[in-house]
């Protein structure tokens with residue numbers, strides 16, 4: 330299965346929508362790879378640069394409530410995937426985005442606000458990284474010399490999708 | 505214990521429950537458009553699974569950018585067109601017959617009470633107006649839907665909205681749903697079905713119910729659902745008269761999908777429409793709403809009337825009633841996109857198109873176009889649009905552009921004054 334973890338990109342705002350993750354004008358791209366340069370292009374956040382080194386190196390995104398709301402476009406998980414980001418941690422997700430992540434074999438993990446506040450306290454640390462163990466249901470935040478582990482729950486179905494690498498082959502086999 | 509409409513539909517369509525909490529449902533309709541489907545088609549081909557579960561249950565349309573504006577959009581259209589031909593999908597709508605998916609498919613009678621419906625489009629919740637469970641999904645779920653005719657869902661909880669009272673002058677379904685979203689917030693209904701009840705809904709046309717359900721997703725809702733009644737039967741009658749001996753028989757059958765009186769809800773919310781005013785969004789989130797009195801005078805550059813929210817005949821009638829004999833203010837431009845060819849034709853017959861053109865509107869072919877900032881009325885940086893669509897996200901109708909969502913009546917009044925204006929003085 331995929332390894333989850335690595336450098337963290339902190340996006341400290343609720344309600345980040347899929348238009349901000351990948352604007353509609355790029356929905357005419359035919360391959361996932363073509364989406365790569367446009368990640369988070371329309372997201373306006375103080376200190377955030379969609380083309381900056383932090384975006385490039387990120388493997389995990391940490392954000393707030395209702396992440397991925399709006400359009401159903403699976404281009405949003407895809408633009409993360411082709412940029413090497415395979416997990417998003419947030420207080421809550423919009424339903425379609427959350428399912429799209431799992432359907433692609435990636436992880437959308439919900440944590441309580443208090444845990445996220447602790448994780449966000451590492452946001453200024455240049456070397457913040459995270460390790461995620463889907464089977465154990467734990468994620469470990471490393472910020473410099475500090476380390477803290479949190480536990481999370483995902484549904485058995487979503488876990489099966491991540492382990493199977495997605496929904497299409499699974500469904501074709503079973504239905 | 506009784507059941508909600510969604511619970512009844514889930515039980516009737518359950519294939520299995522592969523894991524606790526996950527239900528795989530049999531689908532009655534899989535809807536497709538040219539933005540999200542071509543990638544699913546490509547992937548199915550790549551996997552050696554270029555099949556469809558049942559061509560008669562798949563409906564497809566080219567609607568987002570049509571006629572195509574460049575090579576890329578032409579390629580997307582071509583992939584969908586070739587696929588529909590290859591698999592003998594009869595209900596495929598191409599240039600000349602195409603229109604905005606969530607207006608076109610119901611108009612063709614494809615959606616019935618009790619149906620399960622998916623589409624790779626978040627506003628699929630619109631079809632819940634018929635008492636169906638209709639949900640937007642992503643491309644992978646669409647792919648499985650096309651291939652297998654199933655989709656997995658968590659059983660949603662349901663929020664019951666009791667919407668009561670006579671709509672005041674100048675207040676329409678759009679104002680009601682904007683008000684509701686403002687009240688519960690953009691994730692107030694996440695993983696929930698929004699089930700609408702009450703005298704206001706009973707009195708609404710199917711068009712208005714579609715407007716209402718269309719924006720359930722703007723509150724995070726999985727589907728909006730209205731209760732099937734005689735209004736539903738009347739709308740569907742041309743398509744179902746062969747199936748039922750009488751309208752009463754159809755109503756009796758469809759009533760099985762109405763929620764039980766003792767159904768259990770996650771939450772019940774009372775909405776009194778009699779205190780409402782025309783309602784408009786002001787920021788970049790659909791739950792940021794104010795009344796027209798608070799926003800009157802706001803600067804505008806463009807008026808857009810159309811989309812799956814408010815591009816139907818009744819919307820055009822209301823706007824035309826206000827625009828009749830009047831002109832667009834010189835500082836704004838106006839665009840009208842009737843949502844389907846049938847709406848366009850009827851509006852022409854009724855003289856509505858004339859009224860719009862006399863007022864100075866540009867009338868486009870049926871398409872999503874400017875609603876998602878892809879064509880036909882994209883905004884320039886810093887421009888502001890009064891729009892009857894459903895999303896006001898930053899950049900939605902063009903990078904750096906700003907959108908105020910409102911009813912067709914408010915949009916028409918604003919067109920005349922060149923700034924946000926109260927429709928009530930023109931009614």
Ligand code: SF4
Nearest residue numbers: 604811812872875876
């Ligand atoms: S009209 Fe707008 S919201 Fe409706 S389907 Fe088209 S792009 Fe989506």
